[in-house]
Amino acid sequence: MSSTTRDRILDALQQILIERGPSAATLEAVATAAAVSKGGLLYHFPSKAEMMTALIRRLAERAEAEFRQALEGDEGVTRVFLRVSLPQTSQEAALYWSIIAALRGNEDISAEAREIVHGIFARWSHLLHEEIGDPVLAETVRLVGDGLYLSALADLPQPDPAVLRALTDRLTEQAAVPASSREAVPAEEPRQG
Structure with missing residues (x-):
């Protein structure tokens, strides 16, 4: 897994897309999978x-x-x-x-x-x-x-x-x-x- 928070978020998004598809890739699901707060995710990516x-x-x-x-x-x-x-x-x-x-x-x-x-x-x-x-x-x-x-x-x-x-x-x-x-x-x- 990548080391920066931004890369961790993208890694989590990628894994959700692989396992569950685009409809499951909500901001909340990605934040949880990346082990960051939703605010932390929004800091790097203001939108899906x-x-x-x-x-x-x-x-x-x-x-x-x-x-x-x-x-x-x-x-x-x-x-x-x-x-x-x-x-x-x-x-x-x-x-x-x-x-x-x-x-x-x-x-x-x-x-x-x-x-x-x-x-x-x-x-x-x-x-x-x-x-x-x-x-x-x-x-x-x-x-x-x-x-x-x-x-x-x-x-x-x-x-x-x-x-x-x-x-x-x-x-x-x-x-x-x-x-x-x-x-x-x-x-x-x-x-x-």
């Missing part, structure tokens, strides 16, 4: 929306580390994106599911928090398009990753690990082919009708 925004900022820092790894590491953007599209633990999946539920619920989420989440997804899209060069293939990779992510969060059936590895390998190999060497995808003719 500000507390949720701070947690989303903290998760965005993790995303920034993933962006750096994708850009600076040996794996490349496509492989890192597909790898991090699957939550590593059930707790991570529950946390992100709760955040998506809170975003969908339109309560206690600031415009800043929404922009941060949107920015993370937009940044991955930009990095994929930049690395791949082919907009159709870049969107295919993005949609596969987003589908893996949402399927995992919703606890839907997951692909066989061997198939997932083969899928990741195939998309990574295709992404590595220079755009000028790929077959052009003809534009679809408008239907007459």
Whole structure:
């Protein structure tokens, strides 16, 4: 657990979101779980929306580390994106599911928090398009990753690990082919009708 009171509060919020979901993350419940008074919590976070925004900022820092790894590491953007599209633990999946539920619920989420989440997804899209060069293939990779992510969060059936590895390998190999060497995808003719 983090050492500062502010971090303890965010840790408590995160644990409540994981265990009980966004509706259980009241100021009182978070204060109790963080072992601070409600006044102490309000000193750091005057509202639930500000507390949720701070947690989303903290998760965005993790995303920034993933962006750096994708850009600076040996794996490349496509492989890192597909790898991090699957939550590593059930707790991570529950946390992100709760955040998506809170975003969908339109309560206690600031415009800043929404922009941060949107920015993370937009940044991955930009990095994929930049690395791949082919907009159709870049969107295919993005949609596969987003589908893996949402399927995992919703606890839907997951692909066989061997198939997932083969899928990741195939998309990574295709992404590595220079755009000028790929077959052009003809534009679809408008239907007459």
